[in-house]
Amino acid sequence: MVRHLFRLIWNRKRSNVLLLSEIFFSFVVLFGVATLLFNFGRNYVQPFGFRHDNVWRLTIGARQGEKMPRPQLDDVLRQVRALPGVQEITLTSFNTPFRFSTMNGDFARGSKKARGVDRYDADDRYGPLFGLKLREGRWFNASDDAATRPLAVISQDTREALFGAGETAVGKLIRSDDQFGGDAPKEYQVVGVADKVRMSGDFASATPSVWMRLAPHDTTSWESATVLVRVASGQGAPLQQRIVHTVAGLTRQWSTQVYALETDRLDKLKPTLAPLVALAVVGIFLVVNVALGLFGVLWYNISQRRAEIGLRRAVGATGAGIGRQFLGEVLVLTTLGVLAGSLLAVQFPLLGAFEIEPQVYLMAMLMATGLIYVLAAGCAWQPSRLAAGIQPAAALREE
Amino acid sequence: MENLLATSTDTRAQLPLNGPAAEETPVLQLTNIEKVYQTSTIETVALNRVNLTINRGEFVSIMGPSGCGKSTLLSLMGLLDEPTSGTIAVDGRLVTSFSDRELAAIRNLKIGFVFQSYHLINDLSVVDNVEVPLLYRPGMGGKERRKRALAALDKVGLSARTGHFPSQLSGGQRQRVAIARALAGGPEIILADEPTGNLDSVMGEEIMDLLLGLNRQDGVTIVMVTHDEHQALKTQRVVRFFDGSQVG
Numbered sequence: 286m287v288r289h290l291f292r293l294i295w296n297r298k299r300s301n302v303l304l305l306s307e308i309f310f311s312f313v314v315l316f317g318v319a320t321l322l323f324n325f326g327r328n329y330v331q332p333f334g335f336r337h338d339n340v341w342r343l344t345i346g347a348r349q350g351e352k353m354p355r356p357q358l359d360d361v362l363r364q365v366r367a368l369p370g371v372q373e374i375t376l377t378s379f380n381t382p383f384r385f386s387t388m389n390g391d392f393a394r395g396s397k398k399a400r401g402v403d404r405y406d407a408d409d410r411y412g413p414l415f416g417l418k419l420r421e422g423r424w425f426n427a428s429d430d431a432a433t434r435p436l437a438v439i440s441q442d443t444r445e446a447l448f449g450a451g452e453t454a455v456g457k458l459i460r461s462d463d464q465f466g467g468d469a470p471k472e473y474q475v476v477g478v479a480d481k482v483r484m485s486g487d488f489a490s491a492t493p494s495v496w497m498r499l500a501p502h503d504t505t506s507w508e509s510a511t512v513l514v515r516v517a518s519g520q521g522a523p524l525q526q527r528i529v530h531t532v533a534g535l536t537r538q539w540s541t542q543v544y545a546l547e548t549d550r551l552d553k554l555k556p557t558l559a560p561l562v563a564l565a566v567v568g569i570f571l572v573v574n575v576a577l578g579l580f581g582v583l584w585y586n587i588s589q590r591r592a593e594i595g596l597r598r599a600v601g602a603t604g605a606g607i608g609r610q611f612l613g614e615v616l617v618l619t620t621l622g623v624l625a626g627s628l629l630a631v632q633f634p635l636l637g638a639f640e641i642e643p644q645v646y647l648m649a650m651l652m653a654t655g656l657i658y659v660l661a662a663g664c665a666w667q668p669s670r671l672a673a674g675i676q677p678a679a680a681l682r683e684e
Numbered sequence: 685m686e687n688l689l690a691t692s693t694d695t696r697a698q699l700p701l702n703g704p705a706a707e708e709t710p711v712l713q714l715t716n717i718e719k720v721y722q723t724s725t726i727e728t729v730a731l732n733r734v735n736l737t738i739n740r741g742e743f744v745s746i747m748g749p750s751g752c753g754k755s756t757l758l759s760l761m762g763l764l765d766e767p768t769s770g771t772i773a774v775d776g777r778l779v780t781s782f783s784d785r786e787l788a789a790i791r792n793l794k795i796g797f798v799f800q801s802y803h804l805i806n807d808l809s810v811v812d813n814v815e816v817p818l819l820y821r822p823g824m825g826g827k828e829r830r831k832r833a834l835a836a837l838d839k840v841g842l843s844a845r846t847g848h849f850p851s852q853l854s855g856g857q858r859q860r861v862a863i864a865r866a867l868a869g870g871p872e873i874i875l876a877d878e879p880t881g882n883l884d885s886v887m888g889e890e891i892m893d894l895l896l897g898l899n900r901q902d903g904v905t906i907v908m909v910t911h912d913e914h915q916a917l918k919t920q921r922v923v924r925f926f927d928g929s930q931v932g
């Protein structure tokens with residue numbers, strides 16, 4: 286009977302092309318949506334690799350056209366650190382976690398390259414403030430003041446890109462490899478390797494990162510500074526006021542704003558979720574469309590094939606057998622559509638597209654396949670029952 | 685063959701059948717059949733108190749004006765529909781309480797249908813069309829099906845056209861395919877509803893000869909609805925209907 290169905294479908298290929306392409310496209314769309322969902326979900330359950338709770342972001346800015354000398358900035362940090370409720374303070378670059386701005390670059394070591402690395406300026410308190418877990422070596426400390434080279438802590442994924450498995454990373458030199466020709470290539474000595482971090486938000490994957498030590502007491506001047514503060518839990522507006530006052534008390538020229546990292550995280554969530562929600566809505570819309578299409582085509586097919594149904598009943602098919610035949614035809618078509626879709630879908634993991642893990646693609650394929658079968662069987666169910674219930678005598682009478 | 689011109693209705697059909705020999709068991713026996721079509725507006729009595737016995741090896745013609753219930757009678761004989769009242773026995777077994785599954789099996793094994801409009805499946809080749817009834821026969825393999833289908837096509841003289849599609853055939857050829865399909869399953873009885881109704885007289889004659897041959901040489905029982913007196917005269921018996929009732 287399956288051979289018979291194949292022959293029937295093949296001979297009817299012109300009218301089945303529509304149905305087949307609908308199944309194919311809905312498979313591809315479902316696969317895309319499922320891939321994104323799985324990928325986001327997979328990222329979501331990964332640890333951030335740092336603690337962002339009870340961390341506040343201070344942006345301190347000098348007046349228009351003026352600069353902030355580092356000694357004065359250090360004074361501010363000391364004063365704020367001394368406030369009751371403040372546990373840790375660190376000076377860093379503008380690209381704090383969950384912000385929309387990043388500082389990207391490539392790093393190289395010999396012939397090995399790490400591309401699109403997130404670069405952060407960090408002082409000795411940055412690692413402890415975020416609770417970064419060091420897998421090798423250590424975080425920066427005061428003993429590094431004597432170092433003759435710029436120092437860096439790298440994340441585990443940067444390490445994997447630049448070092449072999451058995452190699453020690455600590456003490457080795459890596460080279461910043463800025464293709465855009467901003468700075469001259471600069472060599473950093475690795476002092477530690479930290480766990481992977483996901484600083485771009487809840488749904489982002491871990492990004493290779495490098496923290497470059499901010500030399501203390503340098504002579505450079507800043508136009509604005511980003512300072513992160515870890516506070517005791519339960520701190521709120523009063524402490525924020527006191528921080529603002531403390532900075533203002535030291536110099537009237539500077540202004541301060543305080544934000545919670547948790548707010549930054551939520552702010553980042555919205556623009557990330559919006560396209561996901563939009564895509565899911567489009568996906569649902571398409572699936573409903575396809576379902577209605579399948580339903581309609583089947584319904585039409587059956588009304589077109591009443592005489593055939595009558596004949597088959599006359600020569601020995603039961604009502605249930607007719608229902609099974611129509612369901613079977615849809616499932617054979619679905620299988621063909623899913624196979625064609627899978628052929629396309631499997632290219633993504635094979636080509637390593639979009640840096641998404643192969644397992645995510647495979648899970649998405651399984652999910653899309655399952656959904657398509659459920660969809661097809663669901664849509665075919667009612668029309669098949671209708672076909673099963675057709676009275677043979679009446680169907681044969683019509684012409 | 686001597687009986688060729690006999691046209692009298694078999695009045696013995698209503699005789700009680702108490703313990704006849706196996707050979708004498710009628711292929712089909714309809715007793716007190718009534719068929720009423722109920723639609724929202726009207727009630728049509730298509731058949732009224734019909735008693736009819738079809739004996740093994742007979743070739744029976746059914747005649748009557750349009751709308752008198754001939755097709756209805758044939759679909760009841762073919763177990764495609766149920767009578768409103770009355771009983772139908774196939775090979776001496778009452779089928780009144782049979783399930784859909786059992787009825788389908790009897791249709792498949794014992795009955796072959798031929799229709800005025802052929803009812804071939806346009807998307808299947810000639811040989812695939814002839815194989816359709818065999819698809820519903822449990823346990824029959826593809827090779828056996830093909831063998832039987834080809835033999836049936838040989839019998840109707842269409843061996844050369846097995847790969848054609850129905851649209852590539854003439855009306856007469858299509859009806860031959862339909863007869864081959866009816867024959868493929870080796871039925872005891874063929875029910876033909878105006879098999880020559882769509883054909884010109886020459887082709888109609890060919891089909892009629894084919895059916896006569898099947899009846900005489902192969903002993904297939906045939907019940908045929910026809911409007912053609914000339915054809916009816918060639919059969920052993922003519923049953924006439926008027927307005928749902930037998931009239932002679």
Ligand SMILES: Nc1ncnc2c1ncn2[C@@H]1O[C@H](COP(=O)(O)OP(=O)(O)OP(=O)(O)O)[C@@H](O)[C@H]1O
Nearest residue numbers: 679721723728730749750751752753754755756757
């Ligand atoms: N499904 C149905 N619903 C309602 N009435 C029906 C149905 N089928 C048949 N009839 C009616 O039953 C009567 C007998 O119909 P039938 O088709 O058996 O006649 P017929 O003798 O075969 O006619 P023809 O020679 O034109 O084929 C007609 O009056 C017809 O309208």
Ligand SMILES: [Mg+2]
Nearest residue numbers: 754755756877
């Ligand atoms: Mg009729």
